[in-house]
Amino acid sequence: MIENSRPEIVVSAGFSGALQPELKLGEIVIGENFSAPRVLRSIPSLQHFRTGQILTAPDILADSDAKRKLGASSGALAGDLESAHLHQVCLDAGIPMLSVRTISDTLDQDIPIPGDILINPETGKSDPAAIFRYLFRYPAKAPQFAKLISDARASQQSLAKALATILPEILRLQPQ
Numbered sequence: 001m002i003e004n005s006r007p008e009i010v011v012s013a014g015f016s017g018a019l020q021p022e023l024k025l026g027e028i029v030i031g032e033n034f035s036a037p038r039v040l041r042s043i044p045s046l047q048h049f050r051t052g053q054i055l056t057a058p059d060i061l062a063d064s065d066a067k068r069k070l071g072a073s074s075g076a077l078a079g080d081l082e083s084a085h086l087h088q089v090c091l092d093a094g095i096p097m098l099s100v101r102t103i104s105d106t107l108d109q110d111i112p113i114p115g116d117i118l119i120n121p122e123t124g125k126s127d128p129a130a131i132f133r134y135l136f137r138y139p140a141k142a143p144q145f146a147k148l149i150s151d152a153r154a155s156q157q158s159l160a161k162a163l164a165t166i167l168p169e170i171l172r173l174q175p176q
Helices: 037-041 044-048 064-074 083-093 128-137 139-173
Strands: 010-018 028-031 050-052 054-056 078-080 097-105
Touching (some): 010 064, 010 139, 028 139, 037 097, 054 083, 078 097, 097 139
Parallel strands (some): 010 097, 028 050, 054 078
Antiparallel strands (some): 010 078, 028 097
8 A cells, every 4th residue: 555655654653552650541652663753853742742662562462461571671662563564664665654652551451351352363453243252251351341442532532632733743844
């Protein structure tokens, strides 16, 4: 898709799990390691967001102990599933990228459903039937899952607000 459309910039925006204790739900993290320096310099509002390293994990970081260990060993602020992969595609195509993530689960928060049930590894999408079957088998997980969904909605609103600030700043400096 990138090769066919040749965008001037790619903004990768999405959810991340916190890998450091100070990060709060809905906090915005700009991944310096996955963002072009000239794009970062074009964002006057950058001081309103956390900037640092983002780590791309092979699977959803569902366990708070695992997140703690990974954060301590890597120093990364947050973990996601896709930034490194998209960044490599953009580098290969010579297209600058900006990585913007919102914290959807804090360091001390476990994900109540196994990652491969929460998001189908084949499709990259949630399968409501699989989630329902899991919650039917483990009904005690339902309140934690409801909180995860509520937290995701709050994080999504935070991300939308951040993008409403950041995108005009970036687009203002792009050639017409």
